[in-house]
Amino acid sequence: MKVRLKKLTIVAERLLREPLVKLLNAEGATGHTLAAVEGEGSRGIHASDWEGRNIQIETIVSPAAADRILARIADEYLENYAVIAYLCDVDVLRRAKFTKDSPEVDTTES
Amino acid sequence: MKVRLKKLTIVAERLLREPLVKLLNAEGATGHTLAAVEGEGSRGIHASDWEGRNIQIETIVSPAAADRILARIADEYLENYAVIAYLCDVDVLRRAKFTKDSPEVDTTES
Amino acid sequence: MKVRLKKLTIVAERLLREPLVKLLNAEGATGHTLAAVEGEGSRGIHASDWEGRNIQIETIVSPAAADRILARIADEYLENYAVIAYLCDVDVLRRAKFTKDSPEVDTTES
Numbered sequence: 001m002k003v004r005l006k007k008l009t010i011v012a013e014r015l016l017r018e019p020l021v022k023l024l025n026a027e028g029a030t031g032h033t034l035a036a037v038e039g040e041g042s043r044g045i046h047a048s049d050w051e052g053r054n055i056q057i058e059t060i061v062s063p064a065a066a067d068r069i070l071a072r073i074a075d076e077y078l079e080n081y082a083v084i085a086y087l088c089d090v091d092v093l094r095r096a097k098f099t100k101d102s103p104e105v106d107t108t109e110s
Numbered sequence: 111m112k113v114r115l116k117k118l119t120i121v122a123e124r125l126l127r128e129p130l131v132k133l134l135n136a137e138g139a140t141g142h143t144l145a146a147v148e149g150e151g152s153r154g155i156h157a158s159d160w161e162g163r164n165i166q167i168e169t170i171v172s173p174a175a176a177d178r179i180l181a182r183i184a185d186e187y188l189e190n191y192a193v194i195a196y197l198c199d200v201d202v203l204r205r206a207k208f209t210k211d212s213p214e215v216d217t218t219e220s
Numbered sequence: 221m222k223v224r225l226k227k228l229t230i231v232a233e234r235l236l237r238e239p240l241v242k243l244l245n246a247e248g249a250t251g252h253t254l255a256a257v258e259g260e261g262s263r264g265i266h267a268s269d270w271e272g273r274n275i276q277i278e279t280i281v282s283p284a285a286a287d288r289i290l291a292r293i294a295d296e297y298l299e300n301y302a303v304i305a306y307l308c309d310v311d312v313l314r315r316a317k318f319t320k321d322s323p324e325v326d327t328t329e330s
Contacts, residue, residue: 141259145256170306201308
């Protein structure tokens with residue numbers, strides 16, 4: 001009934017919404033949710049970027065897709081934008097839509 | 111101080127808010143949070159359902175309650191609605207309210 | 221590329237926003253996000269506190285900071301306020317900002 005996948009969460013400035021969604025879709029995500037959040041970051045160079053409203057994007061993907069997405073965010077955004085990205089293990093109620101590039105066999109019964 | 115439980119997240123169309131909350135309560139959830147999210151789903155039969163605003167419901171329950179809820183969502187909603195549900199392990203600051211049907215002994219000291 | 225840390229989520233009444241953020245910062249959090257959520261709690265003494273809108277605060281911290289924050293929430297808020305707090309393991313795209321008091325060596329390659 002469940003399949004173990006990765007939930008990828010990205011918190012970023014609003015202006016990154018379109019390019020990040022494009023990136024997710026290019027790397028195999030078949031859906032995502034977007035929520036408005038307020039954020040406050042470290043007192044470093046990007047502090048001002050974190051005033052005001054940001055977006056939180058979540059998607060559920062295979063471990064391989066998650067790593068590809070993180071690698072691209074690191075390459076393309078981490079240096080110049082206030083962006084945070086992290087993974088969490090999730091057991092997803094199975095349906096075909098999340099598993100474009102992960103075989104149905106990697107299920108978990110936890 | 112902490113107890114290991116399951117966080118259950120459901121992303122669904124707004125119209126499912128009431129029946130899903132009723133389902134959660136019937137299966138042992140003692141509380142939940144609701145947030146508005148925008149969603150975009152796979153390019154399949156339910157794509158149009160994901161345009162516009164959806165709800166994200168989160169609740170913290172015992173593993174047994176989590177599995178009962180997932181089974182009912184699979185039976186009652188998965189075929190005809192755009193609904194996503196997944197579990198994640200959480201270590202919850204202990205209080206009685208989450209543990210209606212989970213014994214206090216399954217604590218974790220992680 | 222990734223470092224294993226803790227995501228701490230707190231759901232609380234709006235009026236706790238300022239003191240909770242102050243608590244997080246005092247215990248080593250270098251940033252957080254805030255989102256508005258609706259909540260409904262257990263049918264106990266604090267039920268009325270959960271009507272209306274609440275806040276959900278999330279921060280990513282070291283395991284040690286997470287435990288200090290939980291201990292302070294238990295001491296200072298759990299008895300008199302409707303507050304929920306829980307931890308979840310996350311693998312964070314590495315940058316210096318999250319790791320004020322966690323050594324860079326505790327990485328994970330999961």
